Amino acid sequence: MRVNAYAAPAAGQPLAPTTIERREVGANDVLIDIEYAGICHSDIHTVNGDWGPQPFPLVPGHEIVGRVTEVGSGVSRHQVGDRVGVGCMVNSCGECDRCASGDEQYCVQGMVGTYAATDRDGTTTQGGYSTHVVVDADHVLSIPESLDAAAATPLLCAGITTYSPLKHWNAGPGKKVAVVGLGGLGHMAVQIAHAMGAEVTVLSQSLKKQEDGLRLGADHYFATSDPDTFEALAESFDLVINTVSARIDVSAYLGLLDVNGALVNVGAPAEPLDVNVFALLSNRRSFSGSMIGGIAETQEMLDFCAEHGIASEVEVIRADQVNEAYERVLASDVRYRFVIDASTLD
Secondary structure, X not given: OEEEXXXXXXXXXXXXXXXXXXXXXXXXXXXXXXXXXXXXXXXXXXXXXXXXXXXXXXXXXXXXXXXXXXXXXXXXXXXXXXXXXXXXXXXXXXXXXHHHOOOHHHOXXXXXXXXXXXXXXXXXXXXXXXXXXXXXXXXXXXXXXXXXXXXXXXXXXXXXXXXXXXXXXXXXXXXXXXXXXXXXXXXXXXXXXXXXXXXXXXXXXXXXXXXXXXXXXXXXXXXXXXXXXXXXXXXXXXXXXXXXXOOOOHHHHHOOEEEEEEEEEOOOOOOOOOOOHHHHHHHHOEEEEOOOOOHHHHHHHHHHHHHHOOOOOEXXXXXXXHHHHHHHHHOOOOOOEEEEEHHHHO
């Protein structure tokens, strides 16, 4: 079937309306009528060529919420009419040890991204800035009906990207967690860490979002532009989640960690980051990274957010506003995620 979409024709070029072909629904496939598609900073990096050559023309979007309109003959976990979601991956080998343990995002053969990737049938995946998508049923999530559909959309990337490291590094009662940046990822990290029971501190360049940070669940809020911040907070945290997609002074942030503390990068800057090894040796600190989460963990995150009333704060836009939205994301002019109303693609 041919469906309406918005695509980037080439690196750095404005997105424009187009049509793309979706495959027929196979035995283990689900056809989704897309209601909302989130805009992630990763979309912008990809279409601008920041992360290398891409298979243009390219339809971005890996935060997708919609309704099931058709299921394959072998599908039992999803039914027509179900509210479902699709995140950053649409396939994996399903056979390696990592897939078997629920870490499909680290599949030995390489997980298949929701866009700009080669699917198992050899076709190039196209993302959620479109009216419909066909996805392998094992990579489709159930979206709790208690969550607002638009506000739930960014959970498929921003939510799981922050939930996974918070869980892995045992954020909870008695733990002090710092979140670097209060943007699309950061505002989710604050809510989730707070709901897990941790003492949460926001480290932002300025104090202009302090009121938001405290409202979202932060206990403390500091400006990193103030050099006294790093001295005052030295050796204070068990875990620091860095959500920004720009260069930071890694060694300075490592200095904020207590013994056995971890600095975990979930933001993905295009440039390499420098690390002073002595900042790691002191206090047996670690500098790590984390990429989204597996399918089971993503479903766990969605259910956790529904239980605790957690959602993204979003600005819903028409499809023809996507290029303006990209510019506003780069200017940090959104609180906190843009979500495309897919009905405006018809």
